Amino acid sequence: MTVRSRFAPSPTGLLHIGGVRTALFSWLYARRHGGVFILRIEDTDRERSTEAATQVILDGMQWLGLTADEGPFYQTRRMDRYAEVIEQFLASGHAYRCYCTKEELEAMRARQMAAKQKPRYDGTCRNRTTPRAGVDPVVRFRNPLDGTVVVEDVIHGNVVFDNAELDDLIIARSDGSPTYNFCVVVDDMDMRVTHVIRGDDHLNNTPRQINMLRALGATLPVYGHLPMILGADGTKLSKRHGAVSVLQYRDEGYLPEALLNYLVRLGWSHGDREVFTLAELTQLFDIGDVNKSASAFSPDKLLWLNQQHIMRAAPELLARYLKPQLAAIGIVVDDDAKLAAVAHAMRERAKTLKEMALNSTYFFKLDGYDEKAAKKNLTSEAVRPLTVVLEKLAALTDWRAAAIHDIVNLTAAELQVGLGKVAQPIRVAVSGTAVSPPIDSTLEVLGRETTITRLQRALDYASRQ
RNA sequence: GCUCCCAUCGUCUAGAGGCCUAGGACGGAGCCCUCUCAAGGCUUAAACCGGGGUUCGAAUCCCCGUGGGAGCGCCA
Numbered sequence: 001m002t003v004r005s006r007f008a009p010s011p012t013g014l015l016h017i018g019g020v021r022t023a024l025f026s027w028l029y030a031r032r033h034g035g036v037f038i039l040r041i042e043d044t045d046r047e048r049s050t051e052a053a054t055q056v057i058l059d060g061m062q063w064l065g066l067t068a069d070e071g072p073f074y075q076t077r078r079m080d081r082y083a084e085v086i087e088q089f090l091a092s093g094h095a096y097r098c099y100c101t102k103e104e105l106e107a108m109r110a111r112q113m114a115a116k117q118k119p120r121y122d123g124t125c126r127n128r129t130t131p132r133a134g135v136d137p138v139v140r141f142r143n144p145l146d147g148t149v150v151v152e153d154v155i156h157g158n159v160v161f162d163n164a165e166l167d168d169l170i171i172a173r174s175d176g177s178p179t180y181n182f183c184v185v186v187d188d189m190d191m192r193v194t195h196v197i198r199g200d201d202h203l204n205n206t207p208r209q210i211n212m213l214r215a216l217g218a219t220l221p222v223y224g225h226l227p228m229i230l231g232a233d234g235t236k237l238s239k240r241h242g243a244v245s246v247l248q249y250r251d252e253g254y255l256p257e258a259l260l261n262y263l264v265r266l267g268w269s270h271g272d273r274e275v276f277t278l279a280e281l282t283q284l285f286d287i288g289d290v291n292k293s294a295s296a297f298s299p300d301k302l303l304w305l306n307q308q309h310i311m312r313a314a315p316e317l318l319a320r321y322l323k324p325q326l327a328a329i330g331i332v333v334d335d336d337a338k339l340a341a342v343a344h345a346m347r348e349r350a351k352t353l354k355e356m357a358l359n360s361t362y363f364f365k366l367d368g369y370d371e372k373a374a375k376k377n378l379t380s381e382a383v384r385p386l387t388v389v390l391e392k393l394a395a396l397t398d399w400r401a402a403a404i405h406d407i408v409n410l411t412a413a414e415l416q417v418g419l420g421k422v423a424q425p426i427r428v429a430v431s432g433t434a435v436s437p438p439i440d441s442t443l444e445v446l447g448r449e450t451t452i453t454r455l456q457r458a459l460d461y462a463s464r465q
Numbered sequence: 466g467c468u469c470c471c472a473u474c475g476u477c478u479a480g481a482g483g484c485c486u487a488g489g490a491c492g493g494a495g496c497c498c499u500c501u502c503a504a505g506g507c508u509u510a511a512a513c514c515g516g517g518g519u520u521c522g523a524a525u526c527c528c529c530g531u532g533g534g535a536g537c538g539c540c541a
Contacts, residue, residue, distance in 0.1 A: 008541095009541095010540085010541045012540080012541065042541065043541095044540095044541080045540060045541060047540090048540075048541085049541095098539095102538095102539065105538090105539085106538095109537090109538090112466090112467095113466070114466095115466090116466040116467075117466070117467065118466075118467035118468065118537060119466095119467085119537060119538095120467095120537070138539055156470070156471095159469070159470080160469095161468075161469070162468085165467080165468055165469090165537090166468095166537095167537085169538095170538085170539055172539085173539040174539060175539080177539085179538095179539070179540085179541090180540070180541045181541090183541095184541090199535095200469095200470065200471090200534090200535070201534090201535050201536075202535090202536090202541095203469065203470065203535075203536080204468075204469060204470085204535065204536035204537075205536075205541095207469095225470085227470090227471075227534095228534075228535080230534090232476080234476090234533090236534080262477095265477060265478075265490090266477070266478095267477090267478095268478095269477085269478055269479070269489095271479075271489085272478090272479070272488075272489040272490075273489090273490095274477090274478095274489085274490055274491085291478080292470075292471060292472090293470095293471050293472060293534095294470095294471070294472095294533085294534065295476085295477060295478090296476060296477080297476090297477095298476050298477065298491065298492080300476085300491060300492055301476075301477065301490080301491040301492080302491095303491090304490085304491055304492085305491090307503095307504090311504075346503095348502095348503055348504045348505095349502060349503040349504075350503085359502090373501095408500080409500095412500090418500080419499090419500045420499095420500045420501080421500090422500075423500030423501075424500065424501065426500090427500075427501060428501095431501095433501090433502095434501055434502080435501055435502045435503085436501070436502075437501095437502080437503085438500075438501090439500060439501085440500095
């Protein structure tokens with residue numbers, strides 16, 4: 001049997017970290033078992049669903065590389081099918097029309113709450129045979145009155161619910177539109193979903209869905225309810241925690257693979273390993289290894305993992321992401337080879353691509369010196385080392401890090417000063433700051449012309465001090 | 466209120482009854498390396514929610530508390 005898993009977000013809010021983690025586990029499970037991953041947009045709430053939210057889901061999934069084999073399907077385009085099943089339920093007696101008004105239902109709930117009971121529909125219309133004038137009825141599913149429903153969950157084990165705890169849920173509103181739990185059931189059946197992997201906030205919905213699936217004579221999927229992700233403060237993830245949309249992580253300079261790596265470790269582990277590529281995850285991930293407790297989101301650890309992935313990434317790949325980050329701060333670069341060279345030099349010293357861009361500007365233009373750095377390093381004391389090193393570099397034909405390295409060392413040796421006395425002035429001269437990759441590779445990337453020009457300018461500056 | 470779920474360092478986790486003097490990672494502290502910043506290496510502080518059982522033996526199994534979470538919508 002081919003595994004068929006799905007991700008079924010509703011576009012009522014922007015796709016966030018929690019949603020992505022659910023999508024990831026579902027996707028990984030399908031990939032691991034050579035199965036099919038389905039994307040389904042649950043947009044039956046016409047009021048709250050937005051085009052923008054749908055676009056974030058689509059763009060986010062694409063950015064992350066969580067590609068769907070089937071879909072995206074939209075529930076709003078399946079209304080005829082839902083209507084068909086509702087009729088079927090009505091005809092078979094699995095559903096009935098309920099003429100209770102919203103006001104009556106609210107009053108009932110209030111009464112039950114006051115009596116410290118669980119609020120639930122009391123079944124008033126269960127055996128009603130005649131319509132009630134002036135009321136557009138809803139359709140309710142006739143839930144079994146007794147017995148139990150066992151949810152066989154690969155993460156939680158067997159979870160038992162008493163049917164007596166469940167009531168007859170509304171599957172069609174008074175305007176005829178179908179509701180969430182019902183649509184999920186019809187879709188999962190029609191799309192032949194074998195594995196339902198979703199947040200454990202849905203665990204309580206599952207027995208109702210199972211009852212409907214049974215009424216339809218469908219084979220039950222395997223369930224896996226994932227623990228929730230909480231904000232860094234341990235409370236429920238919300239707008240307060242920033243990161244409204246996953247795309248924000250792209251804009252902040254996170255690598256998709258790093259974000260996914262971070263997310264997979266929330267609730268899942270593989271021995272002591274922390275760093276995984278996506279390819280490795282598709283080999284190693286198993287839903288049975290997922291734990292049951294909620295976990296808090298740690299921005300620090302994500303940052304660390306992002307750096308780990310940046311360090312390991314191919315410069316050419318980094319260059320692709322670095323380019324728009326530089327453009328965002330007004331530096332437009334067309335030279336992809338140079339971009340890759342910069343990324344290579346910088347990849348061990350940036351936690352995000354955005355940070356890399358911010359700290360790489362001098363590779364493309366130098367506007368002036370950092371005041372403190374210049375004051376400390378471009379002094380009269382620096383004139384001699386700069387002069388000597390400039391002279392040697394000007395004569396260098398083989399412009400590569402190794403050769404540059406030798407020249408800098410030789411200069412320090414000749415002048416009988418520490419390496420720092422030579423390297424730091426050069427660093428400030430070419431980068432305008434006191435921080436850069438090793439001076440030899442910095443100069444290599446900068447190129448001969450730029451280096452010479454900047455050294456001369458710095459020499460002028462230092463001479464005036 | 467009722468039902469369901471969950472519970473190991475600050476955080477993410479390892480742990481399937483003896484391997485636990487509870488391991489790793491992030492973050493913290495310190496040291497080393499060093500041309501800056503990083504990266505890397507080493508050291509260090511830091512946890513089994515509480516109480517009862519079961520057992521020769523419990524972080525691991527059972528029960529009861531406690532704490533946290535979810536659901537109980539003509540939302541999804």
